[in-house]
Amino acid sequence: MNRIPDPQSFAVLKEHARIAEAKGFDHVDTWVFDLDNTLYPASSRLFDQIDDRITTYVAHRYGTDGLSARALQKYYYRRYGTTLKGLMAEDGLDPDEFLAFVHDIDHSVLAPAPDLVAAIARLPGRRFVLTNGSRRHAENVIARLGASALFEDIFDIAASKFVPKPEAAAYDAFLKLHDIEPGKAAMFEDLGKNLVVPHALGMRTVLIVPPEGSPDALDRLTALDDASPAPHVDHMTDDLTGFLTGIAIVSEE
Template sequence: MNKPPASNSFTGATTLREHVQEAEAKGFDHVDTWVFDLDNTLYPASSRLFDQIDAKITAYVMQRSGLDGLSARALQKYYYRRHGTTLAGMMSEDGLDPHHFLAFVHDIDHAVLAPAPDLAAAIARLPGRRFVLTNGSRRHAESVIARLGISELFEDIFDIAAASFVPKPDAAAYDAFLKLHGIEPSKAAMFEDLSKNLVVPHRLGMRTVLVTPRDGEPEGLERLTSATDAHGGPHVDHMTDDLAGFLSALALVAAD
């Protein structure tokens, strides 16, 4: 039996006025393209959706390698740290068919996500173009945004296949995305839950926002694999645990 959907709210104690002040200070008024990571960004890590994917990746590594659970888990995280994603590592070192892998690991229960009307309203108010840029598959991304009720708000989903299976944070993934859609990075903003995935966007001139869990909420498993992903840095322009509230503030600033 499916568990009831978890709350998708990012709402914290920060007021809209405070969000507006932060948005103005960071200079988002020039932005006309809004780029969002998918997992643990458009929905909170507390939904545990990505935990399902993580477990499926471990199961896949076990089946392919013949290793026990602990050894397969260690190999999985070795691939992740060395290559950026487990998929990239297995493709590079084991000749993996990426399509079979993605179909297996994204065969999960998306019903844990509930509609997010506040987030939908905030994204809808953003002026300009909106995209999803993910290391996952298009099918998975479509399932996620459909559950959240935001499918009609994005111009396109740029998935790992569109990036020729080169994952973020590799610069080639961002370059392919920007070139395909004719995006000027100096007029774009990137929202991510992994700090390392904001290094290249910041270097390209994009505004960068790190989406973090609320106090007391669990960290996403990807963030826990590296201490550098648990905090910001010089490549992070802003951090928020309230994505809907922050986006609402950006829309107000852009409308001025």
């Protein structure tokens, strides 16, 4: 059953709709979502579990302490885009083994998100998930949110032959596989650097940041720094559900 928003919530939704109309989504027929810290809030700390397990994996592989493993993990991330790609490039890592280990986490920390699901369901056209994670992890996340029926496909790191965002080849492979015209697509991401290529291709881009004043304030500042200067960021929001609802309001008028 659809819930009727209170007057204050309705005013917020109308403001989201005004922003969406001003920036323009009426041409969009394909909606592309990152997964981690985008479709679910960073406050769930779900990705923290993955991050910790990556450190553990690196520590076990090289027989190092956690601090040294963490430093190597972040070095690979900065140089190669993902720790996984760094391990594959420099140490011949089996990616399936790595992904199975780092995504063996407690997904139950995620709560169902009926309002988000309803907002995504109202978007006109096709919907996809584009993630540097594994398909199994994405399926677990989407199932916990209650969104399993919403997406046409999950394009994971294996589908891109382990080439991660923000590399152009990852987006090119995704767009080609699904015959998507980037000029009619929108991309939602929590990392500004992952919006550079989509914007250059003509996609409408939206950066998701943690709410101001939340426990993830440092993450919010990092996201803002990552996007500034930000000609590649068309929109910024800390409320994905409200923002998508605003788009739907405009599209249905």
